[in-house]
Amino acid sequence: MKLISPILRGVAVLAVLPAAFSQTTEEDNDVIELAEFTVDADLATGYRATTSLTATGIGAKIMDTPIAINVLTEDFMKDTATTELREALQFVPGVGTSPRNESEFTLRGFSGNISYRNGQYRRQNYTSWNAQRVEVLKGPAAIFFGTVRPGGAINYVTTRPKLGESFTDVQAAVGSEDYYKAGFFTNVPVGDNLAFRFGAGGLDSLGKAMFDYRKESYLGASMLWAITPNQQLIVDLETVHRNNYMQSSRGYAVSHSDYLFNPAVPAGMTVRAWLDSQGRTDEPTYNIYAPIFGADDPYGRFYGYSEDSFEKFISRTVDVEYLARIGDSLVWQTQLNYGYDEQPGMRSNYGDTTPFADGTVNLAFERWNNIRDSYNAKTKLTWRYHLGETSHTLQAGYEFQDVIFNKPGYYDPASQRYNGSLRGVDIIGFDPSSDPQPSGEATIQASGQTFDITRKITETNEAYFIVNQSRFFDERLHALYGARNNMLSRKVAYTRPVTNADSGLGSPEGWTPQYGALFKPRPDLSFFAVYSESIEPNYAIDADGNTALPIETEGMDFGIKSELLDGRLAGTFTYYTLDRGNVAARDTDREIATGNSPYYIFGNTSSSEGIELELNMAPTDNLQLVFGWSHMFEAEVTESTDPARIGQALNYTPDDKVSVWSRYSFDTGSLKGLTVGLGGRYSAAARMTGDPNRVMVEPSFYVMDLMLSYNPKIFGQEVRTQLNVKNLFDNDYREGPQGMFGPPRSIILSMSTRF
Structure with missing residues (x-):
């Protein structure tokens, strides 16, 4: 019943629109196909997709849309052995992730409510179960997503049933540290106009870290009914349960280099109290990660505070x-x-x-x-x-x-x-x-x-x-x-x-415009520009129940898109600016002084400015390459009611991030049928957080991944056999606003087939 009244209001408003414009309609209008409102994995070629649903809600050509759009295809997620969407999104320029939490995405320096499933807001459980593709829309999406954060939106699209086809996909995987995963999806047609898709799966894994574990179950069902040639009904059901060790209970301790292990500090005196007693009242409280976990694990990469x-x-x-x-x-x-x-x-x-x-x-x-x-x-x-x-x-x-x-x-x-x-x-x-x-x-x-x-x-x-x-x-x-x-x-x-x-204040109301233009001097080259505004609630509620004014953002993009060499060299280069006003920043000085939290400094403006390059290349039919680079010229507080805040960095915004993933398939000789994938990520050093009391710098890092796949026939059935080695060189690195360690090396062997 909760949804009936909104639908009726929408019907009443929209029902008059066709009549209002009917006088200008010509008989030779382009025909709209219902298929344009869905996407199909068959329309993607390897790692490259040419259309997107997220930008406009209808399958629009990326080359013709004046918005920066990145698409991660099903092939890409399979090759990189994506379990959480975070693992695939690490390869998208401008996107930041955190090992601590799969939902802590950032886009162009801003975090928040930016993740969707089939265009509907999703709070958590961003898994790869039944995910057909991931689409990343850059910039403030004022029209289609309303109160979304200004960096953009992440939308993953699930696989729908197929009419007239009967098949079952089965996958099983084992890996290091007692990793086990299995699942199946079956497509069941009923006549020519009705099809069902059912799926189930589970994951059980430990880990190298103390007390580490993860257990997950998935169950899903969907229906596609072509009621008539001009009517279609889709129903999709899903439930996901996960239980894992809480990563925040792993050590990522911070301290001050002059304070830690200093015998002159009175017992029990805090960092802030000691610095103040030394007359260093304007100095940040924390400037180092604290090595307090013993010789075998000095910085807490594997340490856990409690088993439960x-x-x-x-x-x-x-x-x-x-x-x-x-x-x-x-x-x-x-x-x-x-x-x-x-x-x-x-x-x-x-x-x-x-x-x-x-x-x-x-x-x-x-x-x-x-x-x-x-x-x-x-x-x-x-x-x-x-x-x-x-x-x-x-x-x-x-x-x-x-x-x-x-x-x-x-x-x-x-x-x-x-x-x-x-x-x-x-x-x-x-x-x-x-x-x-x-x-x-x-x-x-x-x-x-x-x-x-x-x-x-x-x-x-x-x-x-x-x-x-x-x-x-x-x-x-x-x-x-x-x-x-x-x-x-x-x-x-x-x-x-x-x-x-909570006073309940801070709810916005108003119009948010968006304007964009794209010019194609030739069919395989586009120049585009877009301006947009967004408005969002200010969810900052301090310890006394106070809230702030709504957050308002302006953003502009200028860019180039290409499909050169018959699409073998496709990509997007974008320059962007974002200004986000009425932002609340944590007032850690007041929190320390009162012993209560959270408290905020209201009325800040945060700005980011940068460039992004995404290339999707296929020099030959055997070789595919995805390259991403993002560079931030600015990611800081530009206005504040507290002058000391001006110039403070935003949460974890490396100046440069580079990613690359490639695969090569052998089609001749003794290696025929073998596919090799190799890729990695590089991140420049970055402040852990914009909090002026925590000024630790996370060092630059790189991570390499390897994939080998082969499709032998077993009992007459072709079976995709794939080996993935993540973090190939087992590098130590910290990432994200909490400075959490990234996952150590893991090895996964998977097998999949279709009956």
Whole structure:
């Protein structure tokens, strides 16, 4: 029932549009095919895709769209043995990832809610189960995604059933550190117009690090029904459960080089207190990673604070899409989505970052749970028409989203405050180099805290959008222009009164425009420019319940796209600028002084400026190469209510990142049938975070990966046999805003076939 009213509102508005424009429609309109609203792996050639759904919601040619778009194909994800989408996205210029958390993506220096599944917002569980491709849309997507973060959007598209085909894909893999993975997908046609796809899989793995483990299960089903030649219904169901060791309970301790192991520091005095006592009040609190874990593991690459730290991800998704073609030039599309995400976990919550001078820490643990229900409805009309010698594709739509975020917490009777997690009793003077690991669960039970209060946040987003894509001068000039009216509201309720209630402010409302143009001096070369604005809620809520004004962003892209040498040399080169205003930055000075967190400095403007190069090359039929490079000229705070913040770096923004992946297939001689893949990544040194109290620099690093595949026949059945070695040279490296270590070397042998 929650989705019925939004659909009716969308129907009422859109139903009048065809009549309003009917006088200008010509009889020779281009015919719209329903297939344009989906993508097919068969349309991609190896690592190269020529169309994208994410940019416009209809299968548009990347060369004709004035937006920077990267697509990771199914072949690429198979060759790189992608389990989490993070592993594939590491090869996209401008995208940052973190070993700590698969959902901590950054785009052009900005993190946040930027990930989607089939165009619907997805909070977590970005796995490769049933993923057909990953599309990365760069820049603020004002029209199609509304309140998305300004760096862009990441959308992964799932594999749909195929009409008239019956087959089953089976895969099994084993690897180092007790890695086991298996799964299957089967396509079942029923007559000529109906098909089902079912899939299931599981993963069980340990790891080289202490207490490391990961267990995962997947179950999915989908249906494609071609009701008539002009009507289509798609239903997609999925559930993913994962349980793994909480990476935040691994040591990534930070300290100060003049403080750590300094016998002159009084026992129990913190870094900040000692620096202040020395008159060094303006000096950052932390400037080094603390080597406190013993000779065998001095920086905590493999160390774990407690065996019972964990993190679970539970997600369930229901997608329904209805398409109806009205005549040759008009298509009605309605998409419905329900998503459920739950994330319980336990981790060490401050001892892993603040060791004392003697190397000991005061360790504590926290337990939390985040529960989200989301309801989405989107109704859209797509109309293709001609005006004289020009052709156009007009899209108008209405979108509704309701996200209900329930966060159980602990009610402190003394202060009457809401706390979003259970805080265990402190373990004083814990020595990671010699003391046995404590039980985090025991410290929480000893605290006497229980989940006895819940904060419920209901965020409602309604939007109307209209966008036109026009083609002039024999389709040499392409234009994209439109706007979106965002109307957001936010309500907060607690199950009992609290003194630090969230005020519920900061919900934006207003229009966000987007304009772009692309010129093709020749069919295989494009020059493009695009300007866009975006608006988003400010989710920064401080310890006293205060929030900030909505965040507003302006962005511009200028670039070149190519499909030279009959498409053998395809790529995009882009220059971009982004300015994001009303940003909240953590006020760690106040947090240290009060003992409460979080606190924020409001009213900052963060800016990024850079260039990106993506090349997809196939010099011969046997060789394919993907190359990416991003360089940031600027990634810092440019305006602030606190002058000391101006010039501060954004979270983990290396100046340069380079990635390359190639494969070569032998088709003659004794090696015929063998395919070799080799690739790697390089990242320049970077600040761990923009926090002025944490100025550690993560060193530059490179990582190499290797792949070998062969397709022998076993009992008459062709079987793809593949060996992947990730982090080939077992390099130590830190990555992401927490300075977490990247995964050590792993070896995976997989076999797959189709029956």
